[in-house]
Amino acid sequence: xxxxxxxxxxxxxxxxxxxxxxxxxxxxxxxxxxxxxxxxxxxxxxxxxxxxxxxxxxxxxxxxxxxxxxxxxxxxxxxxxxxxxxxxxxxxxxxxxxxxxxxxxxxxxxxxxxxxxxxxxxxxxxxxxxxxxxxxxxxxxxxxxxxxxxxxxxxxxxxxxxxxxxxxxxxxxxxxxxxxxxxxxxxxxxxxxxxxxxxxxxxxxxxxxxxxxxxxxxxxxxxxxxxxxxxxxxxxxxxxxxxxxxxxxxxxxxxxxxxxxxxxxxxxxxxxxxxxxxxxxxxxxxxxxxxxxxxxxxxxxxxxxxxxxxxxxxxxxxxxxxxxxxxxxxxxxxxxxxxxxxxxxxxxxxxxxxxxxxxxxxxxxxxxxxxxxxxxxxxxxxxxxxxxxxxxxxxxxxxxxxxxxxxxxxxxxxxxxxxxxxxxxxxxxxxxxxxxxxxxxxxxxxxxxxxxxxxxxxxxxxxxxxxxxxxxxxxxxxxxxxxxxxxxxxxx
Amino acid sequence: xxxxxxxxxxxxxxxxxxxxxxxxxxxxxxxxxxxxxxxxxxxxxxxxxxxxxxxxxxxxxxxxxxxxxxxxxxxxxxxxxxxxxxxxxxxxxxxxxxxxxxxxxxxxxxxxxxxxxxxxxxxxxxxxxxxxxxxxxxxxxxxxxxxxxxxxxxxxxxxxxxxxxxxxxxxxxxxxxxxxxxxxxxxxxxxxxxxxxxxxxxxxxxxxxxxxxxxxxxxxxxxxxxxxxxxxxxxxxxxxxxxxxxxxxxxxxxxxxxxxxxxxxxxxxxxxxxxxxxxxxxxxxxxxxxxxxxxxxxxxxxxxxxxxxxxxxxxxxxxxxxxxxxxxxxxxxxxxxxxxxxxxxxxxxxxxxxxxxxxxxxxxxxxxxxxxxxxxxxxxxxxxxxxxxxxxxxxxxxxxxxxxxxxxxxxxxxxxxxxxxxxxxxxxxxxxxxxxxxxxxxxxxxxxxxxxxxxxxxxxxxxxxxxxxxxxxxxxxxxxxxxxxxxxxxxx
Numbered sequence: 001x002x003x004x005x006x007x008x009x010x011x012x013x014x015x016x017x018x019x020x021x022x023x024x025x026x027x028x029x030x031x032x033x034x035x036x037x038x039x040x041x042x043x044x045x046x047x048x049x050x051x052x053x054x055x056x057x058x059x060x061x062x063x064x065x066x067x068x069x070x071x072x073x074x075x076x077x078x079x080x081x082x083x084x085x086x087x088x089x090x091x092x093x094x095x096x097x098x099x100x101x102x103x104x105x106x107x108x109x110x111x112x113x114x115x116x117x118x119x120x121x122x123x124x125x126x127x128x129x130x131x132x133x134x135x136x137x138x139x140x141x142x143x144x145x146x147x148x149x150x151x152x153x154x155x156x157x158x159x160x161x162x163x164x165x166x167x168x169x170x171x172x173x174x175x176x177x178x179x180x181x182x183x184x185x186x187x188x189x190x191x192x193x194x195x196x197x198x199x200x201x202x203x204x205x206x207x208x209x210x211x212x213x214x215x216x217x218x219x220x221x222x223x224x225x226x227x228x229x230x231x232x233x234x235x236x237x238x239x240x241x242x243x244x245x246x247x248x249x250x251x252x253x254x255x256x257x258x259x260x261x262x263x264x265x266x267x268x269x270x271x272x273x274x275x276x277x278x279x280x281x282x283x284x285x286x287x288x289x290x291x292x293x294x295x296x297x298x299x300x301x302x303x304x305x306x307x308x309x310x311x312x313x314x315x316x317x318x319x320x321x322x323x324x325x326x327x328x329x330x331x332x333x334x335x336x337x338x339x340x341x342x343x344x345x346x347x348x349x350x351x352x353x354x355x356x357x358x359x360x361x362x363x364x365x366x367x368x369x370x371x372x373x374x375x376x377x378x379x380x381x382x383x384x385x386x387x388x389x390x391x392x393x394x395x396x397x398x399x400x401x402x403x404x405x406x407x408x409x410x411x412x413x414x415x416x417x418x419x420x421x422x423x424x425x426x427x428x429x430x431x432x433x434x435x436x437x438x439x440x441x442x443x444x445x446x447x448x449x450x451x452x453x454x455x456x457x458x459x460x461x462x463x464x465x466x467x468x469x470x471x472x473x474x475x476x477x478x479x480x481x482x483x484x485x486x487x488x489x490x491x492x
Numbered sequence: 493x494x495x496x497x498x499x500x501x502x503x504x505x506x507x508x509x510x511x512x513x514x515x516x517x518x519x520x521x522x523x524x525x526x527x528x529x530x531x532x533x534x535x536x537x538x539x540x541x542x543x544x545x546x547x548x549x550x551x552x553x554x555x556x557x558x559x560x561x562x563x564x565x566x567x568x569x570x571x572x573x574x575x576x577x578x579x580x581x582x583x584x585x586x587x588x589x590x591x592x593x594x595x596x597x598x599x600x601x602x603x604x605x606x607x608x609x610x611x612x613x614x615x616x617x618x619x620x621x622x623x624x625x626x627x628x629x630x631x632x633x634x635x636x637x638x639x640x641x642x643x644x645x646x647x648x649x650x651x652x653x654x655x656x657x658x659x660x661x662x663x664x665x666x667x668x669x670x671x672x673x674x675x676x677x678x679x680x681x682x683x684x685x686x687x688x689x690x691x692x693x694x695x696x697x698x699x700x701x702x703x704x705x706x707x708x709x710x711x712x713x714x715x716x717x718x719x720x721x722x723x724x725x726x727x728x729x730x731x732x733x734x735x736x737x738x739x740x741x742x743x744x745x746x747x748x749x750x751x752x753x754x755x756x757x758x759x760x761x762x763x764x765x766x767x768x769x770x771x772x773x774x775x776x777x778x779x780x781x782x783x784x785x786x787x788x789x790x791x792x793x794x795x796x797x798x799x800x801x802x803x804x805x806x807x808x809x810x811x812x813x814x815x816x817x818x819x820x821x822x823x824x825x826x827x828x829x830x831x832x833x834x835x836x837x838x839x840x841x842x843x844x845x846x847x848x849x850x851x852x853x854x855x856x857x858x859x860x861x862x863x864x865x866x867x868x869x870x871x872x873x874x875x876x877x878x879x880x881x882x883x884x885x886x887x888x889x890x891x892x893x894x895x896x897x898x899x900x901x902x903x904x905x906x907x908x909x910x911x912x913x914x915x916x917x918x919x920x921x922x923x924x925x926x927x928x929x930x931x932x933x934x935x936x937x938x939x940x941x942x943x944x945x946x947x948x949x950x951x952x953x954x955x956x957x958x959x960x961x962x963x964x965x966x967x968x969x970x971x972x973x974x975x976x977x978x979x980x981x982x983x984x
Contacts, residue, residue: 027627029558029559029620029624030559030563030566030620030623030624031559031561031562031563031611031620034559034560034561035559036556036557036558036559036624037556037557038556039554039555039556039639042554042555042556042557043554043555046555062531062534062535063531063534063535063538064528064529064530064531064534065528065529065534065662066521066528067521067522067523067526067527067528067660068526068613068644068646068660069523069526069582069660070523071522071523072589072599074522075589075599076597076598076599079597082589082599086588086589086590086591086599087588087589088587088588089587089588089589090561090584090586090587090611091584091585091586091587091588091589091601092582092583092584092585092613093583093584093585093586093601094582094583094585095580095581095582095583095648096578096579096580096581096583096648097564097567097574097578097579097581097583097612098578099578105568105571106568107564107567107568107574107578109583109585109610118601119523119582120589121560121584121613128521128522128523131522132521132522132528135519141835147531151644152560152643152644154560156587156588168559168560168561170557343633
């Protein structure tokens with residue numbers, strides 16, 4: 001028995017790719033760079049969506065839906081944004097197929113059905129949305145606009161990986177419009193904080209909140225806030241971003257409002273998003289060589305009950321007892337699955353649920369029935385124990401909370417152990433090479449230095465942490481003066 | 493005061509278009525044929541989604557996600573399906589833009605970034621899904637597969653109307669795979685029934701379940717089940733379809749399974765979908781000359797509380813009382829909105845909520861506080877009454893149920909009054925012209941007759957009702973023998 005998964009220590013990247021497929025989360029599609037999100041993976045994503053959606057609504061946002069296609073003339077209106085995405089857009093040029101006269105039963109693009117203006121499949125929706133907001137905003141009374149949309153977007157990446165970087169992905173994108181700069185800044189900070197609370201509190205993944213350096217900013221943003229997580233292989237992963245867009249899009253699309261004094265001003269903007277990439281962060285934060293490890297909050301099944309028996313007589317007794325147990329857990333609000341399949345042995349099932357990361361497994365056989373106990377197996381630390389059937393639901397509910405907390409604590413310890421302060425470029429490179437993780441170092445604040453470090457080490461500035469302490473020092477690369485440390489890392 | 497809506501009797505089509513925009517449901521986007529679904533419209537769609545999703549899961553289905561793009565070679569594999577959608581596809585041919593050397597700041601399609609194989613933006617997903625199922629299905633143990641996806645699709649329609657027919661729309665599409673013909677047929681019937689229960693029970697729209705004639709079938713289906721609703725102008729609207737696809741897609745994509753006896757068979761399939769078109773059905777079934785009318789199940793706000801006061805002193809007293817009322821309703825599980833805006837007069841608010849279809853409006857002023865009453869206004873029949881504040885939540889909950897039922901009953905009466913049996917082609921045309929609605933008539937079963945009737949009257953066969961009684965007769969058009977009546981109508 002075993003799951004035949006490559007070990008993380010052997011080849012982390014291969015372990016990840018195998019795990020995503022073997023745990024039934026997703027697979028590569030027949031379309032280059034695109035993925036199929038399988039039911040088990042999608043069920044986890046649905047749980048993320050539900051919680052995020054609740055948090056967005058709690059903070060005053062509503063959902064809406066804007067078109068998939070962006071006419072080229074709108075796409076190019078905000079020049080920096082257009083420049084940032086121009087190299088990776090899918091472009092619709094025609095709207096009809098016709099029979100191919102040379103190949104019976106085949107179709108070809110109808111050259112007569114060429115669009116007058118090409119349509120860009122949205123890589124992000126600022127352009128189409130700000131072109132719409134223009135008609136919605138006349139006065140300060142129309143502000144703020146606090147919208148979000150759940151959508152698919154397309155970025156034609158050359159090197160793709162399931163969940164982490166795919167040509168099409170699912171995400172949410174918030175787009176807000178404000179009367180003042182301060183209000184927009186507050187919104188960008190608030191939504192970054194919502195992301196941090198969600199990713200830490202719900203997904204059990206510790207993150208560092210910060211701002212991006214100029215070169216890592218979203219194309220078209222004045223300031224990009226982000227949450228940065230650390231994966232088990234010591235590489236960072238940007239888990240969410242929230243952008244203060246200033247008046248850039250309002251100017252590009254001529255969106256002005258009459259303020260209380262009757263003057264006309266450009267509107268202030270934010271946008272913020274997280275995507276199915278979070279699935280990658282989830283996998284690479286908690287999982288192990290046995291397979292996926294899911295925090296109870298995200299697990300489609302928090303508990304699986306596996307009946308253990310030999311022969312028909314035992315079977316009916318054990319299934320009855322297992323059903324009763326499952327029922328009592330369900331009544332306590334626990335997402336429980338009773339696996340009564342007769343076609344698979346318990347060992348096969350144990351293996352399957354380990355691979356799929358179910359937080360708690362309950363085994364029950366004839367001896368357990370006699371003793372009034374069950375066997376409980378925790379997925380997070382692989383420990384097993386026998387506990388009484390009486391009061392099981394309460395015990396399980398407590399254990400699920402404990403597992404959720406344990407996963408976060410474990411990840412936090414690992415992350416904190418992998419923030420290393422260095423004061424020389426030699427140490428910088430040594431830490432990156434031998435230990436990985438975040439390297440906290442002084443930087444002279446120039447894009448030039450940042451680029452050179454990136455070229456030489458592949459490390460980028462992940463963020464300048466919020467509330468970063470002021471500290472006099474010199475840039476590890478250039479020796480120029482610096483008044484704060486920033487976090488570098490290799491990243492996904 | 494007033495909403496300046498065109499009256500239905502003047503111009504039904506204009507009334508509809510105005511209502512969609514004025515009630516803040518949706519608007520035309522800058523992209524030809526596409527729409528922006530505004531927050532209020534989207535909130536209604538979200539309620540539909542939530543209930544449908546619950547019903548799908550209750551009947552054993554899971555959600556998944558498949559790519560937006562379909563490579564041309566897969567798209568054309570099932571010939572009838574391809575033929576049915578070839579004339580209305582958006583086609584991606586390039587994956588990069590470049591700076592336009594002739595126009596500074598503008599972009600153009602990079603001719604070097606032409607795709608080897610064009611990608612079709614999915615008009616429906618059978619092709620990409622069955623190409624995927626091929627890898628998932630080896631044995632009968634892998635069946636059934638019961639999946640659904642919530643997605644956007646694109647059909648390049650030439651004449652578009654908000655919600656009813658747009659180039660991009662949102663929908664769900666179920667795609668199931670089965671070991672036997674009977675199981676697939678049962679699934680198609682079951683899901684059509686789920687649609688009927690949802691549309692009647694949740695949306696308050698009566699429907700007739702039936703099957704389509706051959707010429708109205710989904711491209712690639714062996715049998716199409718449908719639910720047909722009747723709009724207030726006497727035109728029918730297809731509200732949902734469920735297709736028995738036979739083995740057509742399994743054959744096109746070579747999807748076989750080993751049966752229990754070890755033989756290889758092609759897999760049986762269904763697909764089924766409803767879309768944002770349901771928003772159009774909702775509007776055209778219940779609304780009136782004053783604006784939108786929402787069934788309580790779908791209303792983002794089931795009740796709005798409008799405080800009525802003059803001056804500061806009254807204001808604080810009335811707002812306090814209104815808040816208490818709103819709180820008690822909320823605690824009873826009612827979706828209530830307290831409109832305490834100081835910038836708008838009660839009359840303006842009344843008008844706004846009438847236009848937006850809020851089922852119940854509660855007005856409360858100083859006199860109501862003295863008397864311990866409130867004024868209740870029902871949106872469905874525009875009646876008003878004074879009721880006691882004590883026990884209000886119970887009363888309101890009961891009223892909401894009553895309104896939900898009343899809307900359905902009213903629509904059912906209208907629909908039943910508009911099913912007219914005719915036995916001659918003269919009467920057929922007369923009823924269509926003067927009364928509208930469904931015309932129940934004998935038909936000789938040929939596509940030729942169907943097409944001629946369509947050419948001459950614009951009426952199509954909406955469906956052959958399920959459990960249709962057998963009745964000897966002659967075709968109203970050809971005089972050929974017929975053994976059942978079918979339902980004709982002009983349709984959206």
